[in-house]
Amino acid sequence: MPPRPPPMATSIAKRTFSTTTTLQKGPDSARGAMFAWLSGPGAVFKQPTGEPQYITSYDRSTWERKDKARNPDAFVQPYPFNRFFKSQPVLSDAFRDEIYNRVKRQGHSVRQVSAALSVSIERVAAVVRLKQVEKEHLAKGGKLSTFLTTALNQMLPVVDLPASATGRGGGGGGAGGGGAFENIQELPIHSLAGRQVFVPTSESREFTRADAGKEFGLPPADVMVPHPDLVTLAKERFESVPLHERIARQEERDRLEKSWREAEKVRADERKRQKKVLEVGRWKWCLKEAETGKVGFRYGFPLPDRKKGHVKIPTHVS
Amino acid sequence: MVVKIRLARFGRRHAPIYNIVVAQARSAQTNRPIEVIGTYNPIPVPPVDGIGKGTKHIELDTARAKYWLGTGAQPSDPVWRLLSMFGLLEPKWSLARLQSKVGKSAVKPKEPRNVEDVTKSIQGNIGVGEPGATAKNA
Numbered sequence: 001m002p003p004r005p006p007p008m009a010t011s012i013a014k015r016t017f018s019t020t021t022t023l024q025k026g027p028d029s030a031r032g033a034m035f036a037w038l039s040g041p042g043a044v045f046k047q048p049t050g051e052p053q054y055i056t057s058y059d060r061s062t063w064e065r066k067d068k069a070r071n072p073d074a075f076v077q078p079y080p081f082n083r084f085f086k087s088q089p090v091l092s093d094a095f096r097d098e099i100y101n102r103v104k105r106q107g108h109s110v111r112q113v114s115a116a117l118s119v120s121i122e123r124v125a126a127v128v129r130l131k132q133v134e135k136e137h138l139a140k141g142g143k144l145s146t147f148l149t150t151a152l153n154q155m156l157p158v159v160d161l162p163a164s165a166t167g168r169g170g171g172g173g174g175a176g177g178g179g180a181f182e183n184i185q186e187l188p189i190h191s192l193a194g195r196q197v198f199v200p201t202s203e204s205r206e207f208t209r210a211d212a213g214k215e216f217g218l219p220p221a222d223v224m225v226p227h228p229d230l231v232t233l234a235k236e237r238f239e240s241v242p243l244h245e246r247i248a249r250q251e252e253r254d255r256l257e258k259s260w261r262e263a264e265k266v267r268a269d270e271r272k273r274q275k276k277v278l279e280v281g282r283w284k285w286c287l288k289e290a291e292t293g294k295v296g297f298r299y300g301f302p303l304p305d306r307k308k309g310h311v312k313i314p315t316h317v318s
Numbered sequence: 319m320v321v322k323i324r325l326a327r328f329g330r331r332h333a334p335i336y337n338i339v340v341a342q343a344r345s346a347q348t349n350r351p352i353e354v355i356g357t358y359n360p361i362p363v364p365p366v367d368g369i370g371k372g373t374k375h376i377e378l379d380t381a382r383a384k385y386w387l388g389t390g391a392q393p394s395d396p397v398w399r400l401l402s403m404f405g406l407l408e409p410k411w412s413l414a415r416l417q418s419k420v421g422k423s424a425v426k427p428k429e430p431r432n433v434e435d436v437t438k439s440i441q442g443n444i445g446v447g448e449p450g451a452t453a454k455n456a
Contacts, residue, residue: 290377296337296354297328
């Protein structure tokens with residue numbers, strides 16, 4: 001049992017409530033060390049400097065910034081104890097403008113821009129869509145609230161347009177430092193590829209990715225990849241096909257893709273023409289073009305919907 | 319006998335589904351028609367996400383429908399409604415409803431938009447006094 005406090009002799013103002021001992025208070029204590037650090041090397045963390053200031057990017061003994069070229073990982077790790085969490089880089093505004101210009105003004109395809117700038121197809125498409133929304137909003141006289149973007153740009157590595165893309169020197173900078181923004185050739189994992197397959201083959205047989213794809217019932221990885229053209233280009237380079245020949249082949253491939261896309265557009269228009277959705281009154285009306293002789297219930301044939309052996313519950317969601 | 323474009327009911331109890339048929343007016347609903355030109359499902363398919371309006375599906379061979387209308391086949395009222403949605407007929411019942419509500423002035427017969435331009439261009443090409451020139455110019 002603790003001793004009873006002495007009877008109150010002094011006035012209430014003089015009485016001390018602090019339980020801190022002298023050891024916890026002095027300049028050599030942990031608390032003192034913390035304040036010393038805060039006013040010393042820790043002062044850089046007090047105010048944002050305009051770029052990410054992760055504590056991991058500092059040497060913990062000397063409190064000097066690490067070499068970015070030698071420890072690139074230290075500059076994208078915001079949580080010191082979680083080395084698996086990496087800050088994902090973001091595109092700078094100039095970069096996004098360039099993507100928008102190439103797609104909308106210069107008429108390049110999303111795939112071409114993605115390959116040229118090393119940004120994934122989905123990201124290019126998203127940038128174009130959001131830029132369009134932004135421009136329409138501005139045209140209507142709206143205002144942009146850039147507070148969050150500015151704050152995020154100070155906390156995340158921002159990648160500028162690569163110098164090679166602009167055709168001018170300089171630029172670069174950011175975390176990317178002129179390298180690829182992201183891996184654009186990521187192979188989508190199809191659920192069919194998840195199963196285990198044992199295929200006995202002779203040792204003399206050449207078993208390629210195309211054969212593997214066939215076993216899984218999928219196209220080969222070289223085709224499934226977002227940019228199969230880049231694979232072909234790399235192969236041609238490896239086979240040391242002369243440059244002008246490679247350019248000619250690529251132009252031919254581009255032409256084929258363009259014609260295919262135009263044909264696809266025609267097909268889509270045809271589908272649209274055949275199917276129209278109106279919204280009248282309480283319902284949506286799906287109007288579809290049909291062909292006499294194929295459409296409708298036939299006379300003299302009963303509906304087989306009560307017959308044995310038929311699956312009567314719906315097997316798919318339309 | 320009159321040829322009609324009408325609906326023929328199929329499906330079970332509480333689950334109707336119709337063929338859009340061309341048939342003699344006096345023939346029974348279940349008789350074999352002259353031609354089946356489409357189907358109409360009056361039961362709306364609920365939206366996939368559960369939000370918004372349900373969808374009613376109509377399938378129609380518009381070319382055959384146009385042909386039968388051209389021969390003078392008489393659409394029944396429900397079929398008139400469906401065909402007007404395809405733009406093959408002037409909507410009848412919505413207009414009638416509008417007229418009864420607002421008055422006859424609300425619904426005016428359609429006039430070609432640029433009648434004057436057409437007359438002018440015709441008159442520009444045809445000299446005064448030639449056959450085809452209007453009496454006004456002569």
